[in-house]
Amino acid sequence: MxxxxxxxxxxxxxxxxxxxxxxxxxxxxxDGNSLGPLPVAAKQRAVEVVTQQWGQDLITSWNKHAWIDLPQQCGEQIAPLIGAAPGQVICCDSISVNLFKVLSGAIRMQPGRRKVMTTSDNFPTDIYTIEGLSEQLGEDRCELVLVDEESIEAMLDESIAVLLLTQVNFRSGRLLDMKEITRTAHAKGILVVWDLAHSAGALPVHLDAHEADFAVGCTYKYLNGGPGAPAFIYVAKRHQQQFKQPVSGWMGHASPFTFGSAYAPAAGVKQNLSGTPAVIAMSVLEAALSVWKDVxxxxxxxxxxxxxxxxxxxxxxxxxxxxxxxxxxxxxxxxxxxxxxxxxxxxxxxxxxxxxxxxxxxxxxxxxxxxxxxxxxxxxxxxxxxxxxxxxxxxxxxxxxxxxxxxxxx
Amino acid sequence: MxxxxxxxxxxxxxxxxxxxxxxxxxxxxxDGNSLGPLPVAAKQRAVEVVTQQWGQDLITSWNKHAWIDLPQQCGEQIAPLIGAAPGQVICCDSISVNLFKVLSGAIRMQPGRRKVMTTSDNFPTDIYTIEGLSEQLGEDRCELVLVDEESIEAMLDESIAVLLLTQVNFRSGRLLDMKEITRTAHAKGILVVWDLAHSAGALPVHLDAHEADFAVGCTYKYLNGGPGAPAFIYVAKRHQQQFKQPVSGWMGHASPFTFGSAYAPAAGVKQNLSGTPAVIAMSVLEAALSVWKDVxxxxxxxxxxxxxxxxxxxxxxxxxxxxxxxxxxxxxxxxxxxxxxxxxxxxxxxxxxxxxxxxxxxxxxxxxxxxxxxxxxxxxxxxxxxxxxxxxxxxxxxxxxxxxxxxxxx
Structure with missing residues (x-):
């Protein structure tokens, strides 16, 4: 051999x-499926963002080094890897927090339906987020439904509001058919959220072509963004007007620096930002993603x-x-x-x-x-x-x- | 002069x-009230956590360099600065996300009350979070009430569930009387959430002594944790059994590594963790906080x-x-x-x-x-x-x- x-x-x-x-x-x-290794570019950037940008340029770096644009910039670098046209992906928070946002927003778009279905052997956070939302909203507005991975399509019906699936199972590595499942779900009026934790950077993903509604994913596995690197969120263009997530923070405001007291969500995917971006982590991620431009x-x-x-x-x-x-x-x-x-x-x-x-x-x-x-x-x-x-x-x-x-x- | x-x-x-x-x-x-400068210890740590821990020790660092303990470790380093006994402070996410968790959990503890009061010139995120929660839950379960900073105490009554105040006003620098306001609010059965963004590291805070119920704060201002550094959250010991926040993620589970499908919150303040901790940012923060041990x-x-x-x-x-x-x-x-x-x-x-x-x-x-x-x-x-x-x-x-x-x- x-x-x-x-x-x-x-x-x-x-x-x-x-x-x-x-x-x-x-x-x-x-074990790059768990934590990707350190890209040379990320190592250099870590020193630069800390020593030069933070250390020397301090607060002026928000403009000088475009810290304020990092969430969108990282999102646009990830977009082609997951089959998303520009303006639909942004980096922020963790997968767990982003799942909460996306599920909250998706269920609001499905009046009259309350079931959120996922697989019983999905990654725990995916299930826990639905549980948390269900406990917060009440079972009459959000109900967790667990299904075996083998019988997803068979179990889809018009009572289901949202289907949350991880494209690649974290234990078995099984790859679900995004195209077929999304099509079947849509035929029953179900919105589909794809968790790309084990897909992004591992295989071609076609969010736009397969008409996914929403997606989340992490950047510390195959994308090599560093331990606990910021996650990403995808909201299909066609949903961006109607979608509204509840964790409203100043960075998701249409005009954050007017410091107004009434929340007005930013246009597009940007409303998913909540707090101040994790600059050091996101700058390191941005450098790590540069590896992919020639891949x-x-x-x-x-x-x-x-x-x-x-x-x-x-x-x-x-x-x-x-x-x-x-x-x-x-x-x-x-x-x-x-x-x-x-x-x-x-x-x-x-x-x-x-x-x-x-x-x-x-x-x-x-x-x-x-x-x-x-x-x-x-x-x-x-x-x-x-x-x-x-x-x-x-x-x-x-x-x-x-x-x-x-x-x-x- | x-x-x-x-x-x-x-x-x-x-x-x-x-x-x-x-x-x-x-x-x-x-401008340290906006972004604190780079501590020497943080500069060294940034290189170490990226080059040695991530670069060389990779996934084994979760144990070898105790990455898994960073949220609690940072929380315990902040605790004495804000007058909190051990076991009540943990670092995670942003202030915006933590506000969402704390407000969601606090309002659940006040059945029959729906008003969340804050000041009309509070930092936007504080107001926006209440708006977001109100839109998510419905006005019958969460209603934003704005009040002038001058008349907070006069406006407190038994219809209010939660009072959210920033101790130091971000524009004027005005310092609110935590002791008096908390006492007055408690007399009317109101839970009080303190935002310590401009207090932590700037002045003595007495969360325990003044019987605060909850608090959040950021670490990138006076605590010099770096741009967009992780925020913290405080839940008073007496509320930890009853408090339940909705952004349930695997890191807030009682036993994350059994990968069970039913969420069981960790005991104490740890249930506030959601996703994988932002290791690089939190390690840098942990080093930055070491400055304070002799202060x-x-x-x-x-x-x-x-x-x-x-x-x-x-x-x-x-x-x-x-x-x-x-x-x-x-x-x-x-x-x-x-x-x-x-x-x-x-x-x-x-x-x-x-x-x-x-x-x-x-x-x-x-x-x-x-x-x-x-x-x-x-x-x-x-x-x-x-x-x-x-x-x-x-x-x-x-x-x-x-x-x-x-x-x-x-």
Missing amino acids: QAVAKKLDEQDCLASFREQFCLPEGVIYL DILQVRQKSMAMGEFFLECLRVLELDSVLPCVSPSAAKERGSQLAFRHEHAYAICQAWIEAGVVADFRAPDRLRVGFAPLYISFQAVWEACEKLKCLIEEQRYLEARFRLQQTVT | QAVAKKLDEQDCLASFREQFCLPEGVIYL DILQVRQKSMAMGEFFLECLRVLELDSVLPCVSPSAAKERGSQLAFRHEHAYAICQAWIEAGVVADFRAPDRLRVGFAPLYISFQAVWEACEKLKCLIEEQRYLEARFRLQQTVT
């Missing part, structure tokens, strides 16, 4: 992007699918496929850019693998998650990671790691 | 703190009051007091750490002053705002700033600046 890997790397048209990242020596990083997202998808298949083949060759059964969809086109494996001691295996220099992650209760970020991972690194996995499983090194258990976060 | 300033500086027991800040050469910074906030208040009085005396000596009438309260103890002056061409004067090396700011429609941050401003600098102001007004240099108008943000 080493020779195959070498060949694949030689043919890799994305190989040169690796130079744009700071990666630690001797580490194979298969063909179709090539990213091709390499990502090839890498997933190659990883599975390595496991078969190493006779690990029965030890670590894959619980992701078997067809590459039905997966995002990650694979999940079930093992009783998945957490311990993950820890032992990290100690051996391969970073992946664990998801309760028993999943080992392996992410493939095509901009900086090589096929040879994937093969080496598999060899290390084989070794630690044969030597049962993970049993020892079990005694040093400590919960890991992403 | 030069000699007086020199003497005051010699007696200044806070003078040595100036070394802990990076300040640009040749600039007198009287006596009473000394800060004394110097701040002395500085305000000294500034006013300088204006009198320079015969500027009638040109720039002060619109802040005349008694130092009734002001926060800033002064406001009215002038038809306040914006142009502010711009010309910045060009002369003195940074203050402008607030629409006609206010020049001057802030005194005692940790890094000297009396001699204040005198020098006044001399420059005299000079530019005498030479009518601001008239020329008017033609280069550009809206400034804070």
